[in-house]
Amino acid sequence: MDLQQRINAFTALGQFLSQFSSEKTLKNDAIQGNDLFFERMSQQLDTAVHHNGWFTRENIQFALKSWGKALSEENIKKWLSKYPIPKKTNLKTIAIIMAGNIPLVGFHDFLSVLITGNTALVKLSSNDSQLLPLISEYLIGIEPSFKQHIKITNKKLENFDAVIATGSDNTARYFDYYFGKYPHIIRKNRNAVAVLTGKETPEQLNALANDVFRYFGLGCRNVSKVFLPEDYNFDPLFNGMFSWKHMINNNKYINNYDYNKAVYLMSNLDLLDNEFLLLKEDSGYSSPISVLFYEKYKDLSEIKQKLKSEAEHIQVIVSDSGIKEEVPFGAAQKPQLWDYADGVDTVDFLLKLP
CATH class of the missing domain: 3.40.605.10 (Aldehyde Dehydrogenase; Chain A, domain 1)
Incomplete structure (x- = not known):
């Protein structure tokens, strides 16, 4: 053959x-x-x-x-x-x-x-x-x-x-x-992240919702964390997420949402909540199902350096801000054949086996 x-x-x-x-x-x-x-x-x-x-x-x-x-x-x-x-x-x-x-x-x-x-x-x-x-x-x-x-x-x-x-x-x-x-x-473990500047269009934020919710967020290419400027207005982000409000109809997903919300509230943690997604300020990358971590930044160059230094935690960067190797909003779960997990070229590895 x-x-x-x-x-x-x-x-x-x-x-x-x-x-x-x-x-x-x-x-x-x-x-x-x-x-x-x-x-x-x-x-x-x-x-x-x-x-x-x-x-x-x-x-x-x-x-x-x-x-x-x-x-x-x-x-x-x-x-x-x-x-x-x-x-x-x-x-x-x-x-x-x-x-x-x-x-x-x-x-x-x-x-x-x-x-x-x-x-x-x-x-x-x-x-x-x-x-x-x-x-x-x-x-x-x-x-x-x-x-x-x-x-x-x-x-x-x-x-x-x-x-x-x-x-x-x-x-x-x-x-x-x-x-x-x-x-x-x-x-x-790796996760996708998104970097927002506050200038995103409603269409881009709707597309970001696909990156967050597709496969219930269980994939390594799902956006589990967003980086936001310090003065970010959360309303457009929540409006974009609303296109996936049908998630409340899935029992497994909504059970995770109810559980995580209860745990966080009992711990007196500050949350942003739209009744099917929790936004939690957190320095981690791997958020639980129904939770989206966020972290604020002062300057875009600062976040570019952070992403470079912590690249081992990151599978994909979703953004429209000129970050190296970023992918457009909505494209996180649409890899090409040449987009390798963890950046490791599988074909090259196979061809070089002794």
Whole structure:
């Protein structure tokens, strides 16, 4: 199986996933593999929703839409154009330990391993165990040569050459202990932040709400903290957040809101509250569900330096203030194939394995 065959298979997968990216699935009879996999995927989406209460149909559809767009032949070739992808396949077996915080959160690692001709040995999170096995079956159905390259297990990981593991700061210590002797990428907690100047438009603040609330704030690319000028007027920010007021209809989310509000009030902490989101002044980066931390600054140059010095805590910077590598409001959960988690180039890591 050469590189073009692998690209063709993932391009077909992108077209397949796009059918499930809106509230009403739109079957396209011209898409490869639909006769065998369309109905199964429709049923599997229902299973995923029931399996994990945080995986709402809306959020799963958003994830599938994002991957459907990303997996075009043009995007894949643009992504891979700077790398010397080998013609040989089955070079190494890469153990991938996936997180389960948002739907298909480990798919980029899975894609990177397979597109470079390696074998993926996947350990799924129990929270996100419903979609990738069927996606793997689809890939094998489209390109049977993938069968020897995809191994999904719930047993102890054995017989691998390198490790890509994603988890919390606590699990990262566990990963370091057990896998430190192998070539590895071990990811820890990170969060997105937003830097506001007070000059943002209503449209930008509405878009920021998407960065805050998509996936209930559980993703590493969700904005969990905002930096604000000292004289900031909070009204426009709250007005922007109001576009996600439907969050109060989700029992799991609103239970977190009620709990966090009670804990903070019992501790006599000052809060700003719009009845579904709590704003808390805090120097930390990782806010609880339903809470958005904020920190004030005197000068923009001061905050630029702070973000540079604390980069290990930050996944994405959302802003329109000229900060290096900032992304536009509303784009935090729309990474490109070449936007790597923690800034670690996964493909480069795989290609340089001894």
